[in-house]
Amino acid sequence: MSNKAQYSRYMQAEGIEGSNKASSYIRALELLGPILARTRTHRNCADLFAVESPGRIAELYELVLDQQRKGKEGMFGGEEPSSYWRNRFYSAALKSYQEFLILAPYKQKLWELARKGGDPVYLAQRLNKQEIGKVERLLVDRGVDFASREGKDIIRTAKARVGQEFFRELILDEYRVQCCVSGLNIPEVLRASHIVGWAEDEGNRLNPANGLCLSATYDAAFDRHLISFDEDYRLIFSPILAEFYGNQAFQAQFKAFEG
Template sequence: MNTKEAYSNFATSTNLANSGKASSYIRALDLLSEMIEAVPMGFSDCEDIWSPPPIERLNQLYHFVCEEKKKGTKSKWNLPNLPKSYLQNGYCSAALRDYQSFLVEHRHEQSLLEEFSKHNGTEDEAVRHLEREIEIPPFLLEDIADVEGKEVMRMVKARSNQRVFQKIVRSNYGQACCITGIEVPEVNRASHIIPWAKNKETRMDPRNGLYLSATYDAAFDRNLLSLDEDFRVILSNDLKDHYTSESTKIHFLSKEGQKIRLPKSFLPKQEFLETHRRNGNF
């Protein structure tokens, strides 16, 4: 996946559905590249915006774009063959700021994924490396009050770590649901054995993850389904006693006692599974 595609996914996931911001931001960045190509203004090194220069350099470009926006029709980037609204209405500057945030998170995620792919030493050591803090340049928070800034950093870290966890678990299970073998990413989920909100120390631990299709993810999340010490599917008494339809028999009762497809590495931790079982009626 190239940078433009990755940013498109980021912009779509971090903006309201159907808001149009993602497509507008991508269009704004493409237009900015065309503006720089036509009139470099000292930023020829930023012309290929999708092969980004250092984030600090993009920050210089961001402040320059803000100044050009103030000039309105007097800006040299007010070119007759390009839409004027993207620069003058602030889409170029807003898109640049969003793009910088994406690059910070994307590079952090890539470094964690590389760490996972190596997992040298013991598994505990590998997990500690995956808990590394994201580093956000101060200039990305310069317009935000201290309290809000701390909250933004917390949200950014959580969002980035959740995406990394999903990618790690998906890779660890070969992109297939460990119960059904379904390999359709749109219907599969990276499930936490110990819920994300319950214990921050297990959030990034690959041993705390199962890759499940949506139905089994929901059942696992609600403690209707779990795994025993040999990684075999067990069902809660609530499910077996109260749901007797044919579809329940096909999709759940038939799976009872089945051993899951084990991951490439980082087996589910028995301590986590034991905690999960204690929270259900098994």
């Protein structure tokens, strides 16, 4: 999968689905590359998605930030659409892409461990112990100390975001991209549901045995305790749903999968 495709998935995993932020940042990087490539020292930056060094992106970020401040007197003077440099979308997109490049190897390490298999609980422990390499780069230009509470919160949030994305991919892979209730196999509507919630048990957050692949409807019902599963993963209904038993849609979409 290309860096561009991976970055797009990373942006969607930030919890901004339904917004145009991901597409705007991707477009900003597509427009920015050729502009940078016109300069003598950045001719190899025509395709920014081919740049894989967080350090290199950091250098470009400083340059672009400075040029945006100069307004029409800088390298972006006369460039259209002007909103990308006026609103500092170019620098924001570079900062976001740099973060992706820092976190991508961490996610790759998680997958390397997961592919080795083994006891799910032990695997979860090993996954939780993984650290982000060059993590200090996440704090560059933010004026935040690595050891401060704010610095630790930023790193913790980034690690959790990648962990949630990884867990979803892991569960969809375990269930062969199918809802375990209905068999629906449309990835865009499938969710990785935690049996024990993410916030309730930190040690089991990445445990593949603590996940179910459910389509959005069943995920919502499971999250609200309207449905559950026994030890053999058979579907069980909450008594609250009894009033809907006579409903034809309920019969087709829920009752048909009971037990």
